[in-house]
Amino acid sequence: CKKFFGMGFIEEIKRRRTFAIISHPDAGKTTLTEKLLLFGGAIQVAGAVKSNKITKTATSDWMEIERQRGISVATSVMGFEYKDVKINILDTPGHQDFAEDTFRTLTAVDSVVVVIDAAKGVEPQTEKLVKVCRMRHTPIMVFINKLDRPGQDPFDLLDEIEKKLHLRVTPLSWPIGNGPGFRGVYNIFDRSLYLFEPNKQRVEQGIAFDDLSNPFLVQYIGDATQQLRDDLDLVSGVYPEFEVDDYLSGKICPVFFGSALNNFGVRELLDCFIRIAPTPIGRDAEERHVDPAEEAFTGFVFKIHANMDPNHRDRIAFVRVVSGRFERNKPYHHVRLDRKLKFANPTAFMAQKKSVVDEMYPGDIVGLYDAGNFKIGDTLTEGEILHYKGIPSFSPELFRYVENADPMKSKQLAKGLEQLTDEGVAQLFTGRATGRKIIGTVGALQFEVIQYRLLHEYGASCRYEPITLHKTAWITSDNKPMLEDFKARKASFLALDKEGRDVFLADSPYALQTAMEKYPDIRFHFTSEF
């Protein structure tokens, strides 16, 4: 029988909002994050939040990669308080080679804010990320940014969002002009007008305009008045009335317009966000659904970050608290290892500061120093056997054989590969027939990162060799004889993943196609969760 805590605990859950900001690089994610932190008083000056972007030129510059990794530890989680709400923003890497990191981070949030550049509209990276959110029914808010620059027509932008992102939208604010003619926004949510002044330091105050036919409107926006009236007529005719429940169930996305750089429209976004964004929700474990208000602590690891100081081999495992209260120095059950672990220095991330904390609540992210016990997806509990679902690995897209380049260091290489792949940098397969190790990634950059980190953190050298591989698929079947037959015939195209599961190595689309046709009782899985 599950036990639930008292009111104080429930209040702590209800005042938390854990979300991620996602965008195509350069749309303004970093700028928006920074402005949100400024509102929370978490930082005092602009420029304090560093972009976690790994630029393409950085691939040949390893100091740069290390610097970027430092930034991405510092910005992994940014917690702050605003109007008595505890907000946790989870950072997601902008570079597409690290898309899997982003997918995993999306499993740890309860909602997302999508930033779109008003001139560029919906870009490819946004499409991919939103697809993942849609699969999970994550509530989405959209912020259309850079209205101070010439941009597309707002109706066209909303159309594009509906078509490309397959989202239904309803605007909660509406822009008056754009670029040099940008006058401000009309906030449909609180029925007031916000006038734009570029680069102002202070935060704009809304002017209440319940009724847009009010003749005084002309005094504020002059010849843009008629256009605004016409636009809003059309808006109320075309878009559905905003209902919080539709947003919370992922059916409709409220849209705001603004300019993050000019701090314009950001506060309305934040004020609306804390009112309507979901409080921490429970999660499904394989065994059962877990409610955040349950008394017993549970959580899962969604990200692991290695220490960049090669003299300290420790890592930080990021744990999303799902239920109960996490307490410092209390022994918890590491389900996969079937071991009790205690944490003397659990870390909270407030803005850019890390600090040791005594307790954490559902929705919070706790950083645990770890000497190698954790893998992505691990579950911690007070003793119950639970396995949280929903942290899939995707079938990689790029493959290489990895060979030891220094015979004296084979142990170091094995350990390095094991730990780096536990962190989720790449996937490791072992060819069944050959015993050769194969690394699979979603981006080319990872190969370089692995080689570099093996050398610098483990003292191991590796060499890559090409492999002709189109795709890997995890294989399962209830039809034992068919599976055995397949495995016997395809022996040289089989590998094991790190968990010892069978993987088919398809060297061409044709090979995959024919295998699927010839062996109808075998299931070919392209994500590790099946």
Ligand code: GDP
């Ligand atoms: P990210 O890659 O999504 O994190 O984007 P950044 O926040 O780093 O922004 C990319 C560039 O766009 C930077 O040069 C920002 O100064 C600029 N930028 C962000 N918001 C605005 C805006 O509202 N107006 C204008 N004109 N530029 C902006």
